Amino acid sequence: MVIIKNKKILVLFGITVLSFIVMSILQPSIFLTLRNFQSLSVQIPDFGLLALAIYICMLTGGIDLSIVATANLSGIIAAYILFNYTNPGLSGMYNNLIIAIAIIVGLLVSIICGLVNGLLVTKAGITPILATLGTMGLYGGLGIIITKGLGITPLPDKFVAIGNGMFLKIPIPLYVFVFVFLLLALILNKTLFGFQTYMIGANPIAARFSGINVNSVLVRVYMTSGLLCGIAAIIMIAKAGSARSGYGAAFLLPAILVAVLGGTDPSGGFGSVTGMILALVLLQILQSGFNILGFSSFFKNVIWGGMLLIVMVLNFVGERLTQRMQFRRARLSNNRIDSK
Amino acid sequence: MKKMLRSHEFYLFLIIILISFVITMINPAFFTLDNLFSLLRTHSWEGILAVGFFLVLLSGGIDVSFTAVAVSCMYISVYTMLVTGINNIALAFTVAMVLGIIMGAINGVFIAIFEIPTLITTLGTLTAFHGALMSYAQWTTRTVISDPPSAVKEFGKINIFTITRSDGSTIGFSVFALIFIVVALGTWLMLKYTTLGRSIRAIGGNIEAARRAGFNIVRTQFFIYCYVGCLAGLAGLMFGTYIRYINPLFIVGSELTIIAAVVLGGASIMGGKGSIIGTVLGITMLTIIRTSFVLMKVPSYYERAVTGLIIIASVAITAYRERLSRRQARVIKVE
Numbered sequence: 291m292v293i294i295k296n297k298k299i300l301v302l303f304g305i306t307v308l309s310f311i312v313m314s315i316l317q318p319s320i321f322l323t324l325r326n327f328q329s330l331s332v333q334i335p336d337f338g339l340l341a342l343a344i345y346i347c348m349l350t351g352g353i354d355l356s357i358v359a360t361a362n363l364s365g366i367i368a369a370y371i372l373f374n375y376t377n378p379g380l381s382g383m384y385n386n387l388i389i390a391i392a393i394i395v396g397l398l399v400s401i402i403c404g405l406v407n408g409l410l411v412t413k414a415g416i417t418p419i420l421a422t423l424g425t426m427g428l429y430g431g432l433g434i435i436i437t438k439g440l441g442i443t444p445l446p447d448k449f450v451a452i453g454n455g456m457f458l459k460i461p462i463p464l465y466v467f468v469f470v471f472l473l474l475a476l477i478l479n480k481t482l483f484g485f486q487t488y489m490i491g492a493n494p495i496a497a498r499f500s501g502i503n504v505n506s507v508l509v510r511v512y513m514t515s516g517l518l519c520g521i522a523a524i525i526m527i528a529k530a531g532s533a534r535s536g537y538g539a540a541f542l543l544p545a546i547l548v549a550v551l552g553g554t555d556p557s558g559g560f561g562s563v564t565g566m567i568l569a570l571v572l573l574q575i576l577q578s579g580f581n582i583l584g585f586s587s588f589f590k591n592v593i594w595g596g597m598l599l600i601v602m603v604l605n606f607v608g609e610r611l612t613q614r615m616q617f618r619r620a621r622l623s624n625n626r627i628d629s630k
Numbered sequence: 631m632k633k634m635l636r637s638h639e640f641y642l643f644l645i646i647i648l649i650s651f652v653i654t655m656i657n658p659a660f661f662t663l664d665n666l667f668s669l670l671r672t673h674s675w676e677g678i679l680a681v682g683f684f685l686v687l688l689s690g691g692i693d694v695s696f697t698a699v700a701v702s703c704m705y706i707s708v709y710t711m712l713v714t715g716i717n718n719i720a721l722a723f724t725v726a727m728v729l730g731i732i733m734g735a736i737n738g739v740f741i742a743i744f745e746i747p748t749l750i751t752t753l754g755t756l757t758a759f760h761g762a763l764m765s766y767a768q769w770t771t772r773t774v775i776s777d778p779p780s781a782v783k784e785f786g787k788i789n790i791f792t793i794t795r796s797d798g799s800t801i802g803f804s805v806f807a808l809i810f811i812v813v814a815l816g817t818w819l820m821l822k823y824t825t826l827g828r829s830i831r832a833i834g835g836n837i838e839a840a841r842r843a844g845f846n847i848v849r850t851q852f853f854i855y856c857y858v859g860c861l862a863g864l865a866g867l868m869f870g871t872y873i874r875y876i877n878p879l880f881i882v883g884s885e886l887t888i889i890a891a892v893v894l895g896g897a898s899i900m901g902g903k904g905s906i907i908g909t910v911l912g913i914t915m916l917t918i919i920r921t922s923f924v925l926m927k928v929p930s931y932y933e934r935a936v937t938g939l940i941i942i943a944s945v946a947i948t949a950y951r952e953r954l955s956r957r958q959a960r961v962i963k964v965e
Contacts, residue, residue: 353749414945414946414950415949415952416942416945416946419692420899421942423886424890424938424940426886426938427886427890427934427937427938428935428939430934430935430938431933431934431935431936431937431938432935434934435932435935438929542753543753543754543757546750547754586768588765588768589761591758591760591761591764594754594757594758594761595754595755595756595758595759598753598754599740599754599755599758602754603740606746
């Protein structure tokens with residue numbers, strides 16, 4: 291299993307490097323500029339956080355279709371506070387406090403959304419697909435009810451600086467993303483909670499019989515997923531300077547694509563954060579390249595959908611091949627034993 | 631008899647009666663023949679989509695790409711009429727249904743042959759189909775067909791029978807409603823009386839057991855997704871003849887509503903459980919709730935949240951009843 295994991299990542303790395311080279315050759319004047327890299331690194335953080343959110347849910351064998359709706363709702367509520375309670379006339383201290391409160395409230399909302407998802411999956415016994423489908427409608431609908439379809443704008447400058455500011459020529463959101471990603475990798479690989487997450491995904495019944503409190507871990511996983519969406523939301527509304535109920539709707543499928551491309555098994559138990567990050571970078575390179583080459587955004591969707599299907603087919607074919615190899619090896623070794 | 635009275639469908643029926651009663655109290659315009667026939671005319675296409683989705687759910691899968699299939703067939707069939715100049719509605723329906731079958735077959739290949747999880751496959755095909763349609767529509771420079779051929783417009787106006795009221799105005803029972811009834815009835819017959827229908831339930835109940843029992847899994851799954859595609863094409867073109875305005879951005883986005891209707895009707899996500907009657911009742915109830923917003927002066931932007939809540943509530947209730955029946959099944963009384 292370890293060899294296959296490394297092989298997949300190696301292939302992915304190869305594809306990423308290849309596409310980078312291809313894009314550079316096709317449009318070197320635009321692609322290889324600092325500006326382009328900066329725009330790439332601006333798009334990676336919020337989308338990457340959403341992809342991480344779906345990734346941890348997939349690790350447990352579930353899925354979270356409500357990531358975009360959760361992010362929207364948290365963003366809208368945070369923006370609501372920012373819009374209604376900041377006052378440029380008052381002191382900077384007060385405004386900073388409001389900004390901090392808005393961010394905290396936004397994150398709390400997203401955690402609650404995740405909590406509800408987790409409870410629906412564990413206590414109510416609903417499959418993650420339908421539960422998160424329902425909450426996707428519910429959270430999105432709540433966002434529409436609050437905003438009545440309009441956008442909440444403008445947002446205070448200090449807050450917008452979080453999304454658009456740079457530190458050492460690198461956008462601030464990228465620092466946030468790298469920090470979160472490293473923290474998540476740490477949690478998943480080095481803590482009991484992370485280990486239990488993998489176990490539940492690999493075999494829920496065995497996990498329960500080995501003493502893992504499956505319900506508790508699942509709820510925490512969905513809460514974490516919600517939190518990641520909340521962080522993504524803060525970054526998204528800071529970047530855009532406004533909050534609207536439709537933001538990020540196009541992110542759902544690419545998020546799943548990135549998780550699957552990165553080697554995550556949708557039935558749970560296997561996945562690597564590194565692979566996911568590679569897939570993320572690959573997607574961004576492709577997307578930026580497509581934009582530069584003038585592909586319409588609709589055609590991009592065809593590529594995303596097609597890529598998802600091709601990757602899944604390749605996974606399937608690869609599994610069948612390894613199964614056949616193992617079977618042949620077992621038969622050979624049996625023959626050797628018999629012939630003794 | 632007792633079993634029927636305790637069934638999910640019967641409760642749903644009672645709730646529909648109750649809700650209709652409440653709504654009529656608030657606004658008597660609801661329970662008029664005019665309104666009811668109008669509802670049938672406007673929402674029969676959604677009923678056909680629901681029947682198709684129900685079949686997929688029954689087999690234990692999920693298909694979210696049916697809206698993309700529907701709108702693609704709607705656009706392509708009308709565009710074919712424009713390009714060939716043939717003003718024949720039968721041609722349009724043939725093109726729509728054949729294209730639907732082809733798109734469904736694509737789903738079938740990935741799901742049946744490559745065993746890719748159904749949600750992921752159909753998420754991929756939803757995006758790919760819709761992206762392809764939009765790209766094609768932009769390429770043909772007729773992104774929107776605002777004036778479809780007369781055959782399309784005429785078909786939407788057909789009424790099976792009309793009732794003339796005392797003041798001379800007429801109410802028509804739309805052909806859409808008839809098509810919906812035929813589809814629902816035909817699907818019900820197929821599910822109940824053919825081996826193919828039985829195999830769908832078998833796969834949904836326990837796919838491994840179905841395989842050992844000799845059911846041809848690949849062929850059945852292929853059939854299911856082609857059938858859903860065909861129905862989606864039919865429903866899409868129906869919608870086009872009703873609206874008389876072909877916009878490739880339509881229909882996609884309403885997946886949640888159809889799924890809500892089907893799970894409301896008692897179909898289990900695990901597969902194997904559910905009925906056509908339940909699906910019909912489900913889409914009826916959902917249509918009543920959605921359209922009653924206007925009658926009860928509730929703002930329409932509540933719709934998405936309410937639909938989500940309905941999904942959560944009905945799936946939770948279905949899951950609860952399943953757990954209850956499983957617990958009861960464990961008790962074996964030995965005399």
